[in-house]
Amino acid sequence: MSASAQARLWVVQRATAAVLALCVVVHLATIIYAVRGGLSAAEILGRTRGSIAWGTFYAVFVIAAAAHGSIGIRTIAIEWLRFGKPAAQRLMVTVALALALFGLRAVYAVVAA
Amino acid sequence: MTKLRVSVWRGDAEGGYQEFEVPRHASQTVLDVVTYIQRNLDATLAYRFACRVGMCGSCAMTVNGTPRWTCRTHVDKVAKGGRVEIGPLANMPVVRDLVADMREFFDKWARARGQFKPTATRDEPFAAVKPETPERREADAGIECIGCGVCYAACDVVKWNGDYLGPAALNRAWTLVNDVRDGGQHARLAAVAGDAGCHSCHTMMSCTEHCPTKLSPTRSIAGLKRATLGVDAQETR
Numbered sequence: 001m002s003a004s005a006q007a008r009l010w011v012v013q014r015a016t017a018a019v020l021a022l023c024v025v026v027h028l029a030t031i032i033y034a035v036r037g038g039l040s041a042a043e044i045l046g047r048t049r050g051s052i053a054w055g056t057f058y059a060v061f062v063i064a065a066a067a068h069g070s071i072g073i074r075t076i077a078i079e080w081l082r083f084g085k086p087a088a089q090r091l092m093v094t095v096a097l098a099l100a101l102f103g104l105r106a107v108y109a110v111v112a113a
Numbered sequence: 114m115t116k117l118r119v120s121v122w123r124g125d126a127e128g129g130y131q132e133f134e135v136p137r138h139a140s141q142t143v144l145d146v147v148t149y150i151q152r153n154l155d156a157t158l159a160y161r162f163a164c165r166v167g168m169c170g171s172c173a174m175t176v177n178g179t180p181r182w183t184c185r186t187h188v189d190k191v192a193k194g195g196r197v198e199i200g201p202l203a204n205m206p207v208v209r210d211l212v213a214d215m216r217e218f219f220d221k222w223a224r225a226r227g228q229f230k231p232t233a234t235r236d237e238p239f240a241a242v243k244p245e246t247p248e249r250r251e252a253d254a255g256i257e258c259i260g261c262g263v264c265y266a267a268c269d270v271v272k273w274n275g276d277y278l279g280p281a282a283l284n285r286a287w288t289l290v291n292d293v294r295d296g297g298q299h300a301r302l303a304a305v306a307g308d309a310g311c312h313s314c315h316t317m318m319s320c321t322e323h324c325p326t327k328l329s330p331t332r333s334i335a336g337l338k339r340a341t342l343g344v345d346a347q348e349t350r
Contacts, residue, residue, distance in 0.1 A: 003307025007341055010312040078308070079273035085308075 001089060009071050016068035023061040048110045055111035062103030070096035117192060119146055121158065122200035125207045130198065131155075143183035143191065144172050147199060147211065160211035167325065170261030174211050175200040180266040182325045202266040218262050218279065225282040226304045229289060230297030240294045252291040255284045255333045257326050264320035264330050276309040280320035280330030283311055287333035290340055302341045311337035 034044055048054045074092035077083035083091065115137045120130040133154050135146050144162055151158040162172035167185040174183050177191050177198050191197060205213035233240065242249050264280040265271055271279050278286075286305045289295050305311050311334045320330040 003303065003310065006307035007312050010338070011342065075313075079270070 001085060009074070013068055013071040016064040019060065019064040020068055023057070023064060026057065027061065045110060050113040051111060055107060058107040058111070059104060062107055063100060066096045066099035066103060069099060115195070117146065117188060118196045119150065120196070120198040121147070121150060121211070122207070123158075123210055125209055128207070128210075130200075137188065141188045143174070143176050143181070143186045143188060143197065143199060146188060146197065147174075147183060158211070159209040168259065170259035173202055173261040173263050173266070175203055175266065180263040180323055182261060182263065185325060202262050204266050204268065204271045205262065213262070213266075215262055218265050218281070219260070221278045221282040222260075222285055224304060225278045225286040225310070226297055226301035227282060227285040227289065228297070229292065230295050232294060232296035242293060246293075248291040248293055251336065252288045255288045255328055255330070258284055258328055259326065261325065263323050263325055267319040267323040269317060269319060270313050270315060274308065274313055277313050278305065278310055280314075280334065283314075283337055284328065284330040284333040287336050287340075290337065302337070305337050306341040311341065314338075 070092045073095050074088045077088040077091050078085065116134045117137050119133045119135050121133060122128055123131045133150050135149050135154075138145070144165060147158070147160050148162075151160065160172075160174070162184065163169040165172075165184045167182055170182070172183045173180060175181075175198075176183065176186055177193065179191075180202055181191075183199070188197065199211065201207045201211050202213040205215060205218060208214050244250075244253075258281055260281060262281065264284075268277075268280055270277050283305055286301055289301060290298060295301075307313075314331070314334045316331060316335070318331045321328070321332070324330065
């Protein structure tokens, strides 16, 4: 990976951090609202199923988390676990795909009507 | 007379700490202690110093686990229970005893394109750089580095990532990025981008915390992160 590609990873991680900061606040507020209001699982699904807004929000959340976390895993693998750069890159791609796959599957489960 | 118990690193990477007892004096510095040992207790002790007044940056060592200028560190400030441990700077190979090999440290300044690239000749008039311009202020904020290596020894990223250019080299690059007379910006920004450069900095600020000159390499590195956006590092590698 070239130095400019490494620099782009840094930009992506910074940008997704900004997205995640917003997403986490909305996510936590929603959880607290849902729990305090005593909503049942069925009532929550009733609100999320078919909702383009919630589907879009959580899809963005998942993709940002997958990108942000996997780039961080790459750095941890290189600096702490002594991975070589190619191995760390493979780990990054694997973690990104896994997080995106499982996350989007979960989004689909709560949004698909 | 009270005595100070001093543990001093002996040997190279394979060495160990040797104990000495040194008489305490008022206003004694750690460099005074090392000099006393070399002149009175063991003439084979190797260490490095020059100016003794915090200008040259050659006497930096690890004092009780912290990188410091020994000439500007009073024993009173660091001696815990009448004990001081003195070792060579971390993150550099040990030549012998308290002397660290600084070649890699300075080679990284060159790798970060820390050389001024002139755009004018001697026949042209002096460049007028106004003190209040933003570029001049940024350069001023980092220009007083004397290359002692304390920030480099304090940096965890240097420890984890041997290729990392380190705070001092990146700070130097940032002062040149802000030098309006310099013509080497593209190559410099390309050289300081990526895993070996500014993008590996985790902003832990050990460099800024330990810099004896009170510079903030962290700030300089943050500036480089912004400045390198959009620069294609491929061209010059």
